[in-house]
Amino acid sequence: MTTTSPPPGLARFNGLEESAARAALHEVCASPAWAARVLAARPCATPADLYAASDAATAALTAADLAEAMAAHPPIGRPKPGDPASAREQRGMDGASEELRAELLELNLAYQERFGHVFLICATGRTGEQMRDAVGERIGNAPEREREIVRVELGKINRIRLARLVEEDRDTP
Structure with a gap:
């Protein structure tokens, strides 16, 4: 039976002292409860x-934990x-028109007023127009429904950031 070792970036993360690993995870997600579980x-x-x-x-984040995580997102x-x-x-x-930026700012403010937190979406790979449309679609959600969508979006963001965290460090010889 052959045991394979984890990829170099993951091995590096596994080997970090707890405080360094906690700091690295804080860059992924600002919730201390999330970091502790990971x-x-x-x-x-x-x-x-x-x-x-x-x-x-x-999935285990409380409403307060989720709010703490969202507060770190611009x-x-x-x-x-x-x-x-x-x-x-x-x-x-990048390259979004001033009109689109203004429209998104207005929608962001309306969303924040309605839900009490920043609009959270996994923006990776989305255009400005897609993000604007998503705010427009989600602003009508019930708060409970929106909180669950936010949780899913946060999970996607966390996975992308973790993938970057455990990639092999290409800057070292």
Whole structure:
């Protein structure tokens, strides 16, 4: 029976001291409860194991945990300055017209007023128009329905960020 070792990036993550791993996970998701649950799953044999731990941790978030996670996400169309993750994830807004930016800002504000939190969507691979349309579609949701959609979107974002976290570091020789 042959045992395979985890990919180098995952092995590196598995080997981090707890405080360093917690800090790395905080860059993925700002919820301490989520990070604690993912940390408890280490070491992970495969990236799929890590993603499953993330999915379970996301599903277990309380409303307060979910709010804490969402508070760290910038509004669509306004990535955090100096934050390569939010800039990369919101790349679909690059080159968006001023009209689209203004429309999205207005929808973001209306959404935030209705639900009390930022509009959260897995923006990776979406155009500005698709994100605008999603806000427009979701603003009419009941708060309970919207909270579950937010949870699913957060899970997608967490998986993408975890995949980047455990990729092999190509900058080191």
